[in-house]
Amino acid sequence: MNWLRRLIPSIGTFKSKSKVPDGLWVSCKKCESVLYVPELEKSLYVCPKCGYHMRIGARKRLDIFLDNSSYEEIAPNLTTKDPLRFKDSKYYTSRVKEAVAATGEKEALIVVKGMLKGVSIVVAAFEFRFLGGSMGSVVGEKFVQGINTAIKEKVPFICFATSGGARMQESMISLMQMAKTSAAIQKLKKEKLPYISVLIDPIYGGVSASIAMLGDINIAEPNALSGFTGRRVIEQTVRIELPDNFQKSEYLLSNGAIDMIIHRKNLRSKISSILNKIYKS
């Protein structure tokens, strides 16, 4: 199973009730088709039967998106200083250690320089498996360093955001990262450099209400869930059962929150063609 886990970071999101055979087979969360993993790899983890976009890790995302799957990482070694010395049933530092061990990443955001169809860009990708892709001080700082690099090199900035929101264990320092990332995005705008925000399932709370919704152009993958407050909390507050499509990409598009919904396999070509129209290197 270990190699499979590495291959499909999202394996934990498959329905546990379905009979997932060990090894080369997984089942689709939506249509429950049993799928052959090497085939799924080729389809970029989009179910060939129903088009369901499965969750993939940040590294995979960058590999798929960038020319030759190659990139240079920005501030790769930043780690949290645990500014509040936070402890619940466990120490925050041990939760971070577990996340590092589970993902092989040092934090919930990877920021890199790379090329998209020959155009230099800076890309930030959230790793949802790292404490729910939550934004603490390191995520905020890496994001800003990425923006600064884009400004310095006069290149576009693209962010793939998937996150549960602000990181509770850094409380106010986390909350302030919303202001920090938003302020940095304004600097990028001043330089007239494009910022394209791609909403990946799921994206909520403090990251939705800063990084994700401030794109010059906001794009979502199909069936991505996004909003400020999660469905469960809203249901508890208003005591109404919410429609099935609530907060899904299609709902976001019809409510005016995003510009377009783009299939994972077309993200490279679509973003490249947009950049060709709004950006001159």
Add this chain to the structure above:
Amino acid sequence: MSDEKFLSFEDPIKELAQKLSALRTASVDSPALNTEIQSLEKENKALTKKIYSKLDTWQIVQVARHPNRPHTSDYIKRIFDDFDELHGDRQFGDDASIIGGIGLLENMPVMVIGHEKGRDTDEKLKRNFGMTNPEGYRKAKRLMLLAEQFSLPVITFVDTAGAYPGIEGEERCQSEAIARNLATMSELKTPILVVVSGEGGSGGALAISVGDHLSMLEYAIYSVASPEACASIIWREADKAPEAAKAMKVSSKDLKKINIIDEIITEPLGGAHRDYDLMAENIKSSLIKNLSILNKLSLDDLLDRRYKRILEIGS
């Protein structure tokens, strides 16, 4: 105050206050009675001081949420002269959970914006308990841009449990409304002073609190999520809220220590709800002092300073 409400840890004061009010309304008039009143008052003061000098974080949360705690409208009445309220976001509606308008701070015109929770049941409903929808944040943004246009400093009062978690808010893109305010405030070309006066809850509070000077009332709280929400997310038990409040460092003292806020504004003995006038006076003098400092900066320096301050957090 006959309708004075007491918190559970205030039981000893409650008894004294009841005795005092009984004596004050007593129809007998004797020197002995006056002496008794004076001595009870003294005792009451000493006891209040004792209790309030060592509040734990969870007790502070309760003071911040006290039903009698002064609200933004109470402060506006006491601090600013000739206040003209301005309404609406010009796009969808007027969200009464945020009050905004132009007033005079010692003859200086300023833009005032703040959450308003409402006092009686009808007003609470009208104001949605101080929980804002996108149109409220967009009204605030409109008023901030108006302030920039007319070179008015912006003063905000933060007092909300959080942005309203409703269907309509999501339909109208709550996230975008909050994000846009953060972006706008980060480069607004006029001084911004923020006073966290009650509950600073999450992104809904932050949406009007990016600025050049951030102060908190002594018993106000400010956090990334309500202690209850944090407890249910991290501890997976909502009744761990007191522990969550402590761990999240929600008090003014804790947040001053980690440099999230610039100043703690002292509250009257026993909390702001015991003396609205004195509380307003303390806020007013802080605002006047800090605004005069910010007014000395050139616009470029002001904006550079603001950007650096924002970027420093967690770097």
